[in-house]
Amino acid sequence: MKHFKQGFTLIExxxxxxxxxxxxxxxxxxxxxxxxxxxxDDTGVxxxxxxxxxxxxxxxxxxxLMPWDPSVSIGPVDSNTGYTTLGIDKIVxxxxxxxxxxxxxxxxxxxxxxxxxxxxxxxxxxxxSKSFRSDVNTKYDASGVEVAGGNSAANCGATDANNxxxxxxxx
Numbered sequence: 478m479k480h481f482k483q484g485f486t487l488i489e490x491x492x493x494x495x496x497x498x499x500x501x502x503x504x505x506x507x508x509x510x511x512x513x514x515x516x517x518d519d520t521g522v523x524x525x526x527x528x529x530x531x532x533x534x535x536x537x538x539x540x541x542l543m544p545w546d547p548s549v550s551i552g553p554v555d556s557n558t559g560y561t562t563l564g565i566d567k568i569v570x571x572x573x574x575x576x577x578x579x580x581x582x583x584x585x586x587x588x589x590x591x592x593x594x595x596x597x598x599x600x601x602x603x604x605x606s607k608s609f610r611s612d613v614n615t616k617y618d619a620s621g622v623e624v625a626g627g628n629s630a631a632n633c634g635a636t637d638a639n640n641x642x643x644x645x646x647x648x
Contacts, residue, residue: 515606522602523609523645525585529565530600530647532573533593543593544568590644592621601646610641617646
């Protein structure tokens with residue numbers, strides 16, 4: 478008469494552990510943690526762009542003019558785009574942004590381009606994550622003009638974030 482003990486053998490346990498390890502590696506590859514970090518950064522920049530654009534619109538609705546004088550440069554010229562950037566001091570003084578907005582935004586303001594006329598403002602940034610590069614609002618060039626044909630790799634350069642030339646904009 479044979480007596481069998483209930484339980485798993487060492488081989489069975491090792492096989493299950495190996496299968497779970499393979500599934501974990503597959504899941505990690507599917508989630509792409511670096512892409513998730515880029516997406517988080519892009520989300521923060523997008524929120525900053527939206528807040529900045531909204532403050533410009535609020536400033537315009539209260540003052541009936543844009544926070545920049547069209548006859549005066551509105552900031553230093555960006556060497557990459559050739560466009561000036563917005564100094565936010567007038568918007569802060571009008572109470573449309575918190576006084577520590579620049580501090581709270583951290584380095585995100587360096588990635589934002591604000592272009593404007595006496596009647597309109599466009600705020601843009603160049604996304605780094607794949608999901609933002611394929612977003613429907615990522616279809617503008619550095620000057621805020623819609624790229625013909627949309628944001629395909631052919632129209633925006635390489636699919637690599639460093640070479641991608643389309644911008645996500647709020648107009």
